[in-house]
Amino acid sequence: NAGVTQTPKFQVLKTGQSMTLQCAQDMNHEYMSWYRQDPGMGLRLIHYSVGAGITDQGEVPNGYNVSRSTTEDFPLRLLSAAPSQTSVYFCASHLSRSSYNEQFFGPGTRLTVL
Amino acid sequence: AQSVAQPEDQVNVAEGNPLTVKCTYSVSGNPYLFWYVQYPNRGLQFLLKYITGDNLVKGSYGFEAEFNKSQTSFHLKKPSALVSDSALYFCAVREEGSYIPTFGRGTSLIVHP
Numbered sequence: 001n002a003g004v005t006q007t008p009k010f011q012v013l014k015t016g017q018s019m020t021l022q023c024a025q026d027m028n029h030e031y032m033s034w035y036r037q038d039p040g041m042g043l044r045l046i047h048y049s050v051g052a053g054i055t056d057q058g059e060v061p062n063g064y065n066v067s068r069s070t071t072e073d074f075p076l077r078l079l080s081a082a083p084s085q086t087s088v089y090f091c092a093s094h095l096s097r098s099s100y101n102e103q104f105f106g107p108g109t110r111l112t113v114l
Numbered sequence: 115a116q117s118v119a120q121p122e123d124q125v126n127v128a129e130g131n132p133l134t135v136k137c138t139y140s141v142s143g144n145p146y147l148f149w150y151v152q153y154p155n156r157g158l159q160f161l162l163k164y165i166t167g168d169n170l171v172k173g174s175y176g177f178e179a180e181f182n183k184s185q186t187s188f189h190l191k192k193p194s195a196l197v198s199d200s201a202l203y204f205c206a207v208r209e210e211g212s213y214i215p216t217f218g219r220g221t222s223l224i225v226h227p
Contacts, residue, residue, distance in 0.1 A: 031214075033214060035217075042204065042217050042219035042220050090157055092158075103148075103158075103215070106157050107156060
């Protein structure tokens, strides 16, 4: 299994540009999440999905959009990039609604918005 | 509501000495507790978890954690630190019925040779 994969690894955008961060998992996990990691802030949840066709907002959803058309893929869209969205983005997945399942994380995407 | 706190931004320890990284939590119901490690420029990796049963949980790379219900704590420990243990450590909590965990801010562990 490849686990959780993310592309691209690095990205530089100009203010106002849009882009999509890709995330895929091959473990047939129901739950997928997007986090951003900023120094001193830990991990903050952006959006999550509990299955294909179902998404919900996390702690910091503004400026981001998600969709979940398949179990495997969970792309994160930046609608109009802003410097405040400069961060490292992680996608994660876990097996089911059971609260004791651990998450599997992708390697991250480092985004810089100029 | 669930929350978790890691009171130390950084922990310094000499190689060969025991290490402790602290975590306290708050939940409404039963807690499920997790530790993850993040090496530089990598994603988070699962270390260990507490679900129920024995309060001492053993995990990867020689790490263990002790669940203390009365003190609402879940401290990460290792009897003898290695330089290669230097990394960022995250504690996370999910209360029963919660979809998504809440993460602490992370503790940077630095092991000196």
